[in-house]
Amino acid sequence: MARCNAKLEAGRGLVERFRGLIEEARVLGVGTGSTVRAALRVLRDEGLLEGRILVASSVDTALELAGMGYRPVMPSVVSGVDFYFDGADEVDPGGNLLKGRGAAMLGEKILASMARVRVYVVTEEKLVDRLGSRRPLPVEAVPWAAEYVRRRLEGMGYRAEYRRCQGKDGPVVTDWGGVVIDVHTGPMEDPRAVEAEVSSIPGVVATGLFIGLTDYVVVAGPGCGYRVLDFTGRRPR
CATH class of the missing domain: 3.30.70.260 (ACT domain)
Structure with missing residues (x-):
């Protein structure tokens, strides 16, 4: 089986499955971490960052976006986020997340709470039966x-x-x-x-616990492929 860059595969899955929602989004929220950076490269190459208000979840993400030639803004200057994407350190079968390896969980939780649609991009090993199984x-x-x-x-x-x-x-x-x-x-x-x-x-x-803040998770494996987990039926009404 061919091996691919799983993080780039997750980014490709994000674009392929959610292109319409991303194109419709006026305000795009951006999480933090290496998988997010890989997804950003895919979005940039597809022209999906142009003409949008980009809201950064951390200084690290703000610097990444600035280095790509964009001008990110703080969450306080927008009233809401149309589409938010981020990574995760662990994902349980109910769509609950454990995050914070990059110590950006406060900014990430703020944006996830503001967002209309939340999508997380992860690699296969991030799926666990119970949160806390692998990480503090x-x-x-x-x-x-x-x-x-x-x-x-x-x-x-x-x-x-x-x-x-x-x-x-x-x-x-x-x-x-x-x-x-x-x-x-x-x-x-x-x-x-x-x-x-x-x-x-x-x-x-x-x-770093994100409970009820997940709509979809794009999961990429070591092979050239991905799958999308849908948790919208669990979203609080």
Whole structure:
């Protein structure tokens, strides 16, 4: 079997299956991460970024778009997002997501919540039976409360540790000034309950759990092909 670049295949699937919605979109929201960057190259080559308002979910994405010659805007200058695409670190059978490897979950969650249509592009290994099976849950906390939040998380029975920087001393600080705490939950039986429990801690800004924020997932494998998972029937009314 021929091998392809799975991330580019996911981008190709995004364009092939959702071209009409992308062409109709006046405001296009752009997530963060390597699969998103690959999809952006496909969209650019197809001319699908031209003439649209591009809203970036992070400084990294804003810089990527600027390097491609576009002028991205902040979410605060638009009233809504017509079409949003992003990657994910884990996807469960119900379409719930675990995100935040790039520490951009707050901006990503804001755009996903603003969007009329949300599509995620992933590679096959991101599909899991339960969220938390392979990756810890990222939690963003305000710096003043970071240690309080970490201790509260450990009091809930989780192992919680600050994510450390590689380019500077100290913990990872997000685009919004928060501190990232990686929470080792193990496989979650009820991610909605975990989201509610963790988000209730004073000082928590955002978690990497995306519950009810998925419409479609484009899944690409190591071969030259992709499939699309449809979760629109699960979208809250």
